[in-house]
Amino acid sequence: MNRGAREEERTGFQEGSGYGPKYDLQTDFVMVYGINESMPERIRQWKEYGYRVHLMTGVSWGGYQDYLNGKFDGRSHWDEAQKYKSGEYIIHGTSVDIPYMVPTVAYSQFLIDRIRPAVDAGVDAIHLEEPEFWVEGGYSEAFKREWQNHYNEPWIAPHESEDAQYRASKLKAYLYTRCLDRLCSALKEYSMVRYNRPIRFFVPTHSLINYTQWRIVSPESKLLDVPSINGYIAQIWTGTSRTANVYEGKRAERTFETAYLEYGMMQELVRGTGRRMWFLHDPIEDDPKRTWKDYQENYFKTLTASLLHPEVSHYEVAPWPKRVFEGLYPREDRNGKEGIPADYATVLLTVMHTLGNMDQPDVKVFGNETKVGVLLADSAMYQRMRPGVDTAGFMLKYDGTNEVELTDEYALELLNFSSFYGLTLPLIKHGLPVRPVQLDNVRRFPGYLEDYRLLILSYEFMKPEFPDLHNALAQWVRDGGALIYVGDDSDPYHKVKEWWNQGKRVYPSPREHLFECLGLAVNSQEGLTPVGKGWVNFLRVRPDRLAESAESAERLRAAVRETMAALNVGEMRWNPTNHFMMKRGPYVIASVMNESVHERPLELEGCFVDLLRPRLPIVRQVAVQPGNQVLLYDLEYTEEAGSGIVAASSRIENFIEDSSSIEFLAKGPIQLNAVARIRCSALPARIIMHADGIEIPLSIDWDEQTRTLLLQYEHRSGGIRITIIKGGTRQ
Template sequence: MVGLGITSRNRSEERTGFQELSPYHPTYDLQADFVMVYGIDETMPDRIKQWRDKGYIVHLMTGVSWGEYQDYLNGKVDGRAHWDEAQRNSKGDNISHGIDVPYMVPTIAFADFLTERIRVAVDAGVESIHLEEPEFWVEGGYSDAFKREWEIYYREPWQPPHETEDAQYRASRLKAYLFTRCLDRMCSTLKEYAKVTYNRNIRFYVPTHSLINYTQWRIVSPESRLLDLPGIDGYIAQIWTGTARTPNVYEGIRKERTFETAFLEYGIMQELVRGTNRRMWFLHDPIEDDPKHTWKDYEQNYFQTVVASLFHPHISRFEVCPWPSRVFNGKYPREDELGRENIPADYATKLLVVMHTLGDMDQKRISWREHHLEVGILLADSAMYQRKIPELNSVHGSTSNDLLDWSPFYGLALPLLKHGLVVRPVQLDNIKRFPAYLDDYRILVLSYEFMKPESPDLHNSLAQWVLDGGILIYVGDGSDGFHQVREWWNHGKRKYLSPAEHLFESLGLRTSLTEGSYSVGKGILAYFPIHPASCAHERVKANRLRDMVKDAIGSVDDVHLEWCPTNAFVLERGPYVIASVMDESYHQEPVVLSGSYVNLFDANLPIVHRITLYPGDNILLYDLTAIEQELQLIAASSRIESISRTDKGFEFVARGPENVNGIARFRCPQRPQKITIQDKVHNDGAKFEWDEPSSTLCIRYANNPTGVHVKIYW
């Protein structure tokens, strides 16, 4: 937010943005910093102009794996039909996003087609281009185009991916390569075009689901491979209720765990930019793609994703809403099931308060209220390559639900997260890219039962990390059928039954170990020889995993390594207090926060002094004791601009979407006598309230994107 004498942050910082397909309309003018105009049809240049004329920095977003590309498919672009490039499953059916909108195999021809379509946006002057969702479904890999790519890449005849683990693994790795090639070609070509034609630097970003979600949903995408492309400037982490409410299993119970799943999803996306100069925006969605839920359901899940994202303080930029037109103008089921209704007024105001608060999350002071130990769970892109069990060699007799739950990963993550460890998914592939990548961690958990290391030199770096004092917990029984794929650990002079054997040897240990802890230099390897999925399905196994982590921590003489089990996380980011209390945890006791706060999840921005959070509750607060100025904006459901102080008081301009209630709370040096809103005098308290103990003023007004001029008189 802003203080005295400082207007709203400059839009050029691009801290908040949203994507929208529809033309400009004042009912969803969110007053964020930038807008991503969606789609590259003939209306694109006009839509770009409309939003730019309203003061926005304008980006373009378009799908890179699907879209309204019928001219290309039907041969109108180059005289050749391209339906053979549609992603196709083993039954011969196209995998589609809609009628005549198939997911595409990213061939060279398709990349060049998209490049020419997007060139128009460069000519229209957009600042950045977002190439959304490079997605290749695990069920795909049967179209003629993919078969051709297989033969070029592997120099061998195509194999049906469903027949063996090896064919499935190789097919998925090829899918990731094809989208990496596509993005590299497009970004490089268009960056050069913008530079040569306009002497202008244009940025490219990839909005993408998390590695966790794509793996669980059985989709292959480049993910960390994009770090190797100089033409990619960053990402949008597409995490929202729709991804985070995907059910998983914890201690044998399968259900939605939105907060915990979102916490892990945002965590792995953070790893795509940590230690680089690339940019990341975390996305939230006030609703989701599924239109069958009530506003109450959307609100509860939205707050869980917002809070989960704020526990990752390395990221302070946000896509505050995809498709605001469907949020602020859409209708969804009523609680009484009697028809549908527009967004409740209170929820609309809450959303705007949160959205504008998110623009102030670049805070220097970051601290946990209580001690929390961080533990990393290593996760590799190759997890996406193992998401179809071959029909001729089923592993563990897995059912479809077993596969979709992705219990091997959640079996490692949830038992630790639910008991108060700050679980950070750590990108295994980045160990090669960044020499000091693991320096921030003392404890790592690893299993190769649901992913594989793509090169042996990863183990050299891991071994050195352990030798220098790291604690590595390895969980796995060697039963995964994908250990048999043609890879580096089973070819050459020495052949290993699994990559874990090579890891153990790199640590100076035997390739075959029994359960227990082993000293390695200054560090420890703790070995738990079970399949990690059993830690999701059996409470006894989850407890054994927790005990192994505790024992490993206890064996190291370091006062900073202490796990204090708890059911809550409370983090301070500058004046903001973010808190969450988990259910199914170490205990079910509530958490009480005492102090002087403004509740930012309440449309009235009330002053609160005692808040009791029960399991399942989440909150975002402003700590009034952190205010350092006598005149300070605390929160608002509008973009507050042109704050200026006079001898008689102060004034500002508020901008926000029409038909949404405006509210702002300020710390003031003295009690106001009256205010004017658009030059209309108010002195009866209907439009403003003064709280004497906190010296704060709450003002109410009707939002308008053209600006509401408010003056406060002492």
């Protein structure tokens, strides 16, 4: 647990305020948020306290009134604000002067000019947050101009047809890709020419799953084609993952399962690309009306969901820690508000510092190891409107911060995103590890599908943007893969003017072109068919139907079992279970689901430290009930034997041990309770804690059987120097 140099950038947070000792989380880096006049001073402050400093700013919205009102270049730019069909501006949050923007060339230049001072101030990286264009937008004058320039024809209102909506959405994704390319390339060149210093760019973005569900268009995988972008932050938290979906006919929040899919989507987005991915966690969420109990329960769900994806080991541990550790939220009895409970604060700090140690090469999956991929493409965002049905009234600002009254039956069905969840939840709920796989990457990276033997695909809610995707998929099947195709060709978006129906060979749906590439008849019957060394299983049903009942969910599960059996690969096994469990080095991560094969708890035996409890207790029997999660440290893990920090709610620096003593510095937010569990060869003879040269009191608890020492203390400014004088050494 002794933290190395901050250059590793394993953990970080974003904060719009200057340095504050009460939310000084002691991560590796901080993202100073916003490009106003105070930016250089805020950067200086955080640097002074030892942080690697990045800049973060919104790329689709922000406090950009100088640009909108003409102060920047003498011209008003309100014509570039995103608009609904009604002519109303699409506003971020509740500030009437902060609209979502159409990313024109002029707007890109404004952002370049405003961000350049951050390069001058010496930031190590820049994060351009949330490139978002709402599905309901596309009616501003700037967008009409961009349409004409891009398509070389007069603008067509997006609501007029599926084709107009699809083309409008493709243009929206292109515009933000262009904007980010211009921004990152120009500022990288500026940094090298002016300072001979490379600078990195990252895009904090929601998952493709959430953007599609919330009906937002964003570049997502297209940013992999922009060489000046170094990676992403996966902005996944309770606010996205608690969005309700339908399983076996019941609409409900399923925070763990949804987060598991969302984090999986982002892991697969960058898998094998060399691009950096940080996973975001949020100890609260944007909705300020919930209680601390609600925040904590859902935080544990998203946390464990993220840790079950071991190919990512970098984390944004909190956005806006000031609102976490200084904010007030409703009491359980709704009688007033209260600050963060002391125990939750301690647990949060413990988890945040544990995350910095998650780069563990030794990973073991318990239970089902067979991964099933469900293909998802950027184009899923392009067809989230049904022409002829007015949805603007109920979807004005569904961004996690506004309560939206969903009374229209069609509106509710659209937000459920059942076409995707119908293909995934029936498998996840029975313990099968499902990974959403980025379809667009199949043509970008040779061998992208090699980790998979079974994939599920439907074109009833998305489309393949390029025909050569089918050549790659067909070859993968012939080489021994198994593809389950789900769809009945009823989606009206099959008729958009795209490659499958515009050439000499016209296909009513892209599914027919895929089947032709596979050597199958376009009018194939349902069922299992061998193709080369592999198999294709065709379910002629709309995927959203698979979410409607227990019987339809079982239909998908039966198809998966049948396809696994046909592959006849020994390691492909699926034993239905109600939990996921994994070890990453000494860390045990588990989540038990309800609505599953049974309601029995997951029972574990061993010698563990419970990292989700404030006093880091040692537990030997753990029963994880359905709906709950655990994060444990295995004290019997052989690679971690000997002395050292087991867990701490502080940043541990300058750890030195010799035959007579252990000494280290513990740092964290002031006035918050901290704990540290430490391995010692025997009960210490004496423990000394100093802050600013003054000895301070502490509480200790010695566990003879595990030879671990629990220290409890309060963080102080500048950190606490802890010295443990060893006693006699036991053999």
